[in-house]
Amino acid sequence: MDFSIKYFKDYISFHVDDSHPVKELLPHPCEEADIEEEEIRRALAHPISSARLSEIVKAGEKVVIITSDVTRPVPSWLLIPCVLQELEAAGVREEDITVVFALGSHRHLTGEERERLAGEWAYHKVKCIDSDPKDCVHLGTCRNGTSVDIFRTVAEADRRILLGNVEYHYFAGYSGGMKAIMPGCASLASIQSNHKNMIRPGAYAGHLDGNPVREDIEETAAYCPADFIVNVVLDDHKKIAYAAAGDPVAAHRDACRFLDGLYRVDIKKPADVVIVSTGGYPKDINLYQAQKSIDNAKHAVKEGGIMIVAASCHEGYGSAPFTRWIESYPTPEERIAAIHEHFELGGHKSAALGLVQQKCTIYLVTDMDDALVRKANMVPFHDLQQAVDQALEKRGAKASVYVIPVGGSTLPMIQ
Numbered sequence: 001m002d003f004s005i006k007y008f009k010d011y012i013s014f015h016v017d018d019s020h021p022v023k024e025l026l027p028h029p030c031e032e033a034d035i036e037e038e039e040i041r042r043a044l045a046h047p048i049s050s051a052r053l054s055e056i057v058k059a060g061e062k063v064v065i066i067t068s069d070v071t072r073p074v075p076s077w078l079l080i081p082c083v084l085q086e087l088e089a090a091g092v093r094e095e096d097i098t099v100v101f102a103l104g105s106h107r108h109l110t111g112e113e114r115e116r117l118a119g120e121w122a123y124h125k126v127k128c129i130d131s132d133p134k135d136c137v138h139l140g141t142c143r144n145g146t147s148v149d150i151f152r153t154v155a156e157a158d159r160r161i162l163l164g165n166v167e168y169h170y171f172a173g174y175s176g177g178m179k180a181i182m183p184g185c186a187s188l189a190s191i192q193s194n195h196k197n198m199i200r201p202g203a204y205a206g207h208l209d210g211n212p213v214r215e216d217i218e219e220t221a222a223y224c225p226a227d228f229i230v231n232v233v234l235d236d237h238k239k240i241a242y243a244a245a246g247d248p249v250a251a252h253r254d255a256c257r258f259l260d261g262l263y264r265v266d267i268k269k270p271a272d273v274v275i276v277s278t279g280g281y282p283k284d285i286n287l288y289q290a291q292k293s294i295d296n297a298k299h300a301v302k303e304g305g306i307m308i309v310a311a312s313c314h315e316g317y318g319s320a321p322f323t324r325w326i327e328s329y330p331t332p333e334e335r336i337a338a339i340h341e342h343f344e345l346g347g348h349k350s351a352a353l354g355l356v357q358q359k360c361t362i363y364l365v366t367d368m369d370d371a372l373v374r375k376a377n378m379v380p381f382h383d384l385q386q387a388v389d390q391a392l393e394k395r396g397a398k399a400s401v402y403v404i405p406v407g408g409s410t411l412p413m414i415q
Contacts, residue, residue: 005405006280007365007384008312014275014384020392022401025265025300025412027236036075036240040082043230047246048254053083053161053228059091061158066100066180069130070113073238074165077119079230083161084122099128100154102184105191105345129153136187140223146194146216148223149187155224162229162248166255168205168411170295170352171198172213174259176231177252182220196343199336199351205296206264206411208256218249231255233262236409266415267300272399273391274301274360275308276407283408284311287368287376288318291349293407298356300402300412305360306391309407310384314367317376321346326376332357363387 001022004013016022033039044053057063065083067076080099087097099118101109108130115123122128137155139148154160166176183191197203197212208214226248233242233255241262244255276297278284283293290311301307317323325347329335332354339351353376356362362378365387373380381387392399404410 003275003403003405005275005277005310005403007277007310008284008314008367009281012310012384014388016388016392016401016403019397020399020401022403023271024403024405025267025410027263027265027406027410028261030235030241030262033240033242036078037082039240039243040079040230040232043243043245044082044086047228047251048244049250050228050246053086053245054089056227057087057090057092057159059093061092061096062156063087063092063097063159063161064100064154064157065097065161065163066102066154066185067117067163068165068180068184069101069103069106069109070117071106072165072175073234074163075232075234075238075240076117076163077122078240079163079232080118080122083163083230084125094126097126098153098157099126100151100185101128101130102180103131103133104183104186105133105188131185133186133188133191136190142216142219144193144197144212144216146182147187147190148182148220149190150181150220150224151185154181154185159228160224160226162226164229164231166231166233166252166259167409168259168263168296170205170292171195171203172217173204173206173208173211174214174252174256176255177229178217178221178226178248180229181224181226182217192343192345195345195348196339198348199339199355206260206413208253221248233259235262236406263409264411264413267402267412268415270300270302270305270414271402272302272305272395273308273388274305274402274404275310275388276404277310279406279408281312284313286315286318287311287313288322288346288349291353293404294356294362295352296411297404297407298359299414300404301360303359306363306395307356307360308363308365308384308387308391309378310365312367313364316368316372319346319349322349325350332377363391
C-alpha cells in the first residue's frame with residue numbers, strides 16, 4: 001500500500017508491502033458549528049449540572065474570567081463577549097470584571113496579544129491582565145503536597161469563570177476544566193509540584209479517573225473553587241465544533257467525551273511498527289513540539305517495537321531546558337531518574353520521551369543533524385522509505401503496521 005503524510009509544509013510518500021498487515025489510524029470526520037458564537041450561546045443557555053451563569057453571579061460581586069495565553073488555541077475573542085453578555089444580564093458592573101490570561105510558567109503577553117485574545121470590544125470594555133506567578137496567595141495544600149498558591153486577583157475574587165479548549169494532554173489526560181487555575185494561575189513552585197505527578201502511574205493522555213495529575217488539579221477546587229466553565233472542542237481547522245458550559249467537572253467531562261468521539265481511535269492490539277507524522281508544520285518545527293505526537297503514538301506500538309517519526313525539527317531540539325536535559329543526561333533512564341530527583345519544566349518532556357524510549361526504538365526521519373538525533377537516543381534517517389524498509393526488515397516478514405498521519409490529534413487506545 002502507498003501512503004502520503006505531512007512533513008513540515010509538504011507531503012512525503014512511502015510504500016508498505018501487501019504482505020504486512022497495515023492499518024491507517026485517522027481522526028473521525030467532524031463538522032464545525034455553523035456559527036461558532038451560536039454554539040457558545042447554546043452551551044451557556046443549557047449549562048450542565050449547573051444553573052445559568054446569569055443566575056449564579058450577583059451585582060456587586062468581583063468576577064474574574066480566566067482564559068489561556070497565546071500558547072493555546074482557545075478562541076477567547078469569541079467566548080469572552082458571550083460571557084460578558086451573561087454577566088451583564090445578572091447586573092454585574094464592567095468595573096467589577098477582570099479578564100485574567102493564565103500564563104502558567106509562560107512569558108507575559110504584549111498589549112497587542114491581550115487585545116487580540118480578548119477581542120477589541122471586550123479589551124476596551126473590561127480590565128484585562130496577565131496572571132503573575134510571583135504574586136500569589138497560599139490557600140491550602142493538596143493531599144500529595146502540592147501547595148495551592150494562586151494569583152492574588154483570582155484568589156480574592158468572589159466568582160471565577162474558566163474558559164478553555166479541551167484536547168488531549170500527555171500527562172493531565174485532557175486540557176481544560178480546572179487546569180485554568182492549576183497550573184494556569186499558580187506559582188512556579190505549585191506548578192512544578194503538580195507536574196511531578198506526571199511520572200506516576202495513570203498520568204497519560206485520555207485518562208481521567210485515577211490520573212494523579214488531573215486529581216491534583218481538581219483538588220485545587222477545594223481551596224479555590226470555580227463557579228462556571230465554558231470549554232470548547234476544536235476541529236482540525238481550529239474552529240469550534242462543540243461547546244460545553246456549567247459545572248467545572250461535569251461540563252469538562254462532557255467536552256472530553258465529545259473529543260473522544262472525534263480523535264480517539266480504538267485498536268485491538270499494538271503493532272510491530274508505527275509510522276507517525278505530527279501533521280506537519282508547526283507541530284514538527286522542533287523535537288519539543290513533536291514529542292506530543294510521539295507520546296500519543298506510544299499506545300499503538302508493541303513493547304520492543306519500532307516507532308518511525310516523520311518530523312522536520314529544522315529548529316533542532318527547541319526548548320532550552322529540554323535541550324539542556326538531553327545534553328546533560330546521556331540515556332533515557334538517567335533522564336527519568338533525574339526528573340524524580342529534581343523536577344524542571346522543559347526537562348519533564350525529556351523524561352516523557354525517555355519513557356517512550358524504554359518501550360520502543362524511535363527512528364526519526366528529520367532535517368536535524370545526525371549527531372543531535374543520536375544524542376537524543378534515536379536513530380537518524382533522512383529518507384522515510386529507507387526507515388520503513390529497515391524497520392520492517394528488523395521486525396520480520398509478517399510485521400504489523402499502523403500509520404498515523406495526524407499524530408498530534410489522534411489518540412490510539414487499546415480497547
